[in-house]
Amino acid sequence: MLRGSMVALVTPMKKGCGPETPVDSQALAKLIEFHILNGTDAIVAVGTTGESATLGEEEHIDVIRQVVERVDNRIPVIAGTGANSTAEAIRLTQGALDVGADAALLVTPYYNKPTQEGLYLHYKTIAEAVDIPIILYNVPGRTACDMLPETVGRLSHIDNIIGVKEATAELDRIDEIRQLAGDEFLLLSGDDATTGEFILNGGHGTISVTANVAPQLMHDMCMAALKGERETVEAIDEKLQGLHKELFIESNPIPVKWAVHKMGLIDAGIRLPLTWMSESCEPVLIKAMESAGIQLAHN
Numbered sequence: 001m002l003r004g005s006m007v008a009l010v011t012p013m014k015k016g017c018g019p020e021t022p023v024d025s026q027a028l029a030k031l032i033e034f035h036i037l038n039g040t041d042a043i044v045a046v047g048t049t050g051e052s053a054t055l056g057e058e059e060h061i062d063v064i065r066q067v068v069e070r071v072d073n074r075i076p077v078i079a080g081t082g083a084n085s086t087a088e089a090i091r092l093t094q095g096a097l098d099v100g101a102d103a104a105l106l107v108t109p110y111y112n113k114p115t116q117e118g119l120y121l122h123y124k125t126i127a128e129a130v131d132i133p134i135i136l137y138n139v140p141g142r143t144a145c146d147m148l149p150e151t152v153g154r155l156s157h158i159d160n161i162i163g164v165k166e167a168t169a170e171l172d173r174i175d176e177i178r179q180l181a182g183d184e185f186l187l188l189s190g191d192d193a194t195t196g197e198f199i200l201n202g203g204h205g206t207i208s209v210t211a212n213v214a215p216q217l218m219h220d221m222c223m224a225a226l227k228g229e230r231e232t233v234e235a236i237d238e239k240l241q242g243l244h245k246e247l248f249i250e251s252n253p254i255p256v257k258w259a260v261h262k263m264g265l266i267d268a269g270i271r272l273p274l275t276w277m278s279e280s281c282e283p284v285l286i287k288a289m290e291s292a293g294i295q296l297a298h299n
Contacts, residue, residue: 002076002103002135002163002186003204003226004041005218007211008049010257011063013269021271023059025066031265032070035211039219040075043067044105044207047080048142049253054271057088061095068100078207082107082137086122093130103133105165105207110143116151127158134160139167139190149173153180165190165207166198174201192218193244196233199225209252210243213259214292242288249281258282259289264297 012027035043045067046052046060055063064079071077079096081104083089093104108114109122127134136155140146146168155161163186166173171194174187189198189206199205199222211218217236224232247255251274258277260266270276277285289296 002042002078002188004206004222005039005211005215006042006044006076006078006188006205006207007035007040007215007218008044008047008207008209009035009067010212010253010260010266011046011050011055012266013271015267015269017270017272017274017276019054019272021269023055023063024267024269027266028063028066029070031260032067034265035215036071036074038215040211040215041205041219041222042076042078042102043071044078044080045101047105047137047207048107048139049209049212049256050080051253051271051274052080052082054274057091057095060092061099064096064101065099076102078103078105078135080105080107082109084109084112086125089122089126090129093126093132093134097130097132101132103135103162104130105135105137107137107139108143108145108147110145113145116148119145119147119151120154123155123161124158127155127160131160133162135162135186135188136164137167137190138164141167149176149180152177156181156185162186163188163204167191169194171197171201174198174203178202192247193241196221196225196237200228200230200233209247209256210240212256213243213247213263213289213294214240217292239292242291246281246285246288249285250277255281255285259285259294262286262289262296263294 012024079101081092167190221236
């Protein structure tokens with residue numbers, strides 16, 4: 001069962017900032033153990049936060065393989081396999097299935113701005129081509145493409161399309177999608193700042209950037225929300241609000257990779273066209289980390 005706090009895992013890289021900055025497999029293994037120890041309920045490998053846009057197809061699948069093998073069935077592994085080419089998305093999704101991922105997360109095709117019918121046919125084609133549970137991912141702020149609840153409802157009738165990650169922060173969509181897709185359809189937040197309310201209003205969990213930095217707190221908040229414990233949710237979320245905001249002070253995953261590096265978990269590596277976080281942003285992110293009780297390994 002996919003419930004709770006699912007981390008949109010950063011992809012650790014060797015120190016540097018270049019077009020082919022190497023993936024750091026040792027740090028990846030260390031990071032996975034950190035998340036399992038600290039309550040993360042599932043890992044999303046090579047999503048947007050994992051720099052999927054700059055990893056080649058073979059490299060992309062190999063990182064998913066490394067995550068699956070290291071996790072070793074202790075928690076679910078969801079593979080980010082979306083693309084703005086349907087053919088590429090099929091190849092990535094099949095590759096994820098081949099290396100043992102439990103499910104696939106597919107962002108709406110970005111840049112080419114398909115119609116709602118185009119979105120329906122894109123996902124239908126992938127679902128029919130690859131027999132793996134599929135989670136839709138709607139994040140119009142990054143893709144310039146908004147998958148409407150009506151389209152999600154249509155897609156929910158395809159057997160292996162099991163849920164949606166909704167990142168618009170529009171909480172009224174929860175009821176709209178549930179009415180169209182049914183109670184068993186998985187509803188996941190893609191917006192950390194509204195995750196508590198999202199789950200309290202009937203969502204099942206979150207795919208989170210904040211969970212990279214505060215996995216135990218995100219897990220605890222999600223579990224409290226699933227139990228309807230509003231006061232607990234609000235108390236935990238108050239500690240996390242700074243992170244929810246400042247982890248997007250520059251484009252994701254720039255700030256979160258910097259934060260995880262400051263925790264001593266990964267090297268200072270990122271792949272162009274992303275760059276390492278500007279020094280001017282450091283004080284506010286450090287303050288947010290301290291407010292959440294995060295220990296810094298590097299000053």
